[in-house]
Amino acid sequence: MDTMHAVRGHHRGGPEELRYEEAPRPVPAEGELLVRVRSASITPGELDWDATWTDALDGSGTPRLPITPAKEFSGTVAALGPGVTDRSVDDEVYGLIPFTRDGAAAEFTVVPSVVVAGKPAELDHDATAALPLAGLTAWQGLVRHGGLRHGQRVLVHGGAGGVGALAVQVAAARGASVTATAAARDADFVRELGAERVIDYAGDRFEDQVDDVDLVFDTVGGDTLTRSWQVLRPGGVLVGIVAPPAATGPDGRRGVFFVVEPDRAGLEELNRLVRARQLTPLVAQVFPVEQAADAYARLDRPHRRGKIVLRVS
Numbered sequence: 001m002d003t004m005h006a007v008r009g010h011h012r013g014g015p016e017e018l019r020y021e022e023a024p025r026p027v028p029a030e031g032e033l034l035v036r037v038r039s040a041s042i043t044p045g046e047l048d049w050d051a052t053w054t055d056a057l058d059g060s061g062t063p064r065l066p067i068t069p070a071k072e073f074s075g076t077v078a079a080l081g082p083g084v085t086d087r088s089v090d091d092e093v094y095g096l097i098p099f100t101r102d103g104a105a106a107e108f109t110v111v112p113s114v115v116v117a118g119k120p121a122e123l124d125h126d127a128t129a130a131l132p133l134a135g136l137t138a139w140q141g142l143v144r145h146g147g148l149r150h151g152q153r154v155l156v157h158g159g160a161g162g163v164g165a166l167a168v169q170v171a172a173a174r175g176a177s178v179t180a181t182a183a184a185r186d187a188d189f190v191r192e193l194g195a196e197r198v199i200d201y202a203g204d205r206f207e208d209q210v211d212d213v214d215l216v217f218d219t220v221g222g223d224t225l226t227r228s229w230q231v232l233r234p235g236g237v238l239v240g241i242v243a244p245p246a247a248t249g250p251d252g253r254r255g256v257f258f259v260v261e262p263d264r265a266g267l268e269e270l271n272r273l274v275r276a277r278q279l280t281p282l283v284a285q286v287f288p289v290e291q292a293a294d295a296y297a298r299l300d301r302p303h304r305r306g307k308i309v310l311r312v313s
């Protein structure tokens, strides 16, 4: 059996359960790629998701221990599984790994070929690894679920965060007029991403500052989500990624919750925006993969601009 080094958790828990150790090298099955991982990226809450530790998204699954975390990667194709005809060995690829599978905090990972895309030539592997989960969440939330159209008024909550920073850029690139909430110290940064206006979430109540919004994209949840109905125009859409909003509000307002899905077509849309210099993934900090436990612990502390990346090789 070939081996590799990987971050693994043998018991469900937090960062303290993660070990960097020798593990079997995965073998690509029908339709899968074996990818030599260069960089991987991680997400707040990931070690709490049922899908990280079991074979189902909703708590009904059975444990699949030990697990390897980190659901997004950038790397190089090392081998093709049977039936793969759309990739070649040595292709540079990136993508989001289905949530109930092992992740990319390892020297090698396997992923269905249909969900990966070619790595954007404009970005290095660290920046590319920061793109799939946050970028697809922004794209799917704004465009697919929110039906975003040119000229609409959009409010992004958490505009300096991993997902929010990409949502601000995607919405601006699609011709929206973007307002974002963020910490006061992040206001200039979020304006540079494309927000016309930034509201200090600690100092101001956004519902006193903005109204008649076509689409609210909420990456914060809780009170921020429920207060957001007040700023929507009749018929407007409230898209939540942390917690489900009510499905409907008064006067045709509607709420949508979704979980991002691996999606090659979505990645290719992101590639187009990167190429047009309308989208830049944000890397807050890079950790060597051996320090993955520290990297996951860092996710619990606020004040990051963008994503935490694990550098593998």
Ligand SMILES: NC(=O)c1ccc[n+]([C@@H]2O[C@H](COP(=O)([O-])OP(=O)(O)OC[C@H]3O[C@@H](n4cnc5c(N)ncnc54)[C@H](OP(=O)(O)O)[C@@H]3O)[C@@H](O)[C@H]2O)c1
Residues within 6 Å of the ligand: 043, 044, 045, 046, 133, 134, 137, 157, 158, 159, 160, 161, 162, 163, 164, 181, 182, 183, 201, 219, 220, 224, 240, 241, 242, 258, 259, 260, 302, 303, 304, 306
């Ligand atoms: N449903 C899905 O498919 C999906 C996909 C991706 C992520 N998620 C979830 O979405 C959440 C956000 O992920 P992320 O990677 O973007 O997290 P993140 O990088 O921690 O970003 C959150 C941002 O929200 C800001 N914030 C905190 N409180 C706020 C408030 N009251 N009003 C406005 N902004 C506020 C934070 O600012 P400070 O730095 O000042 O605290 C931070 O910039 C996580 O819970 C994650 O699990 C869900």
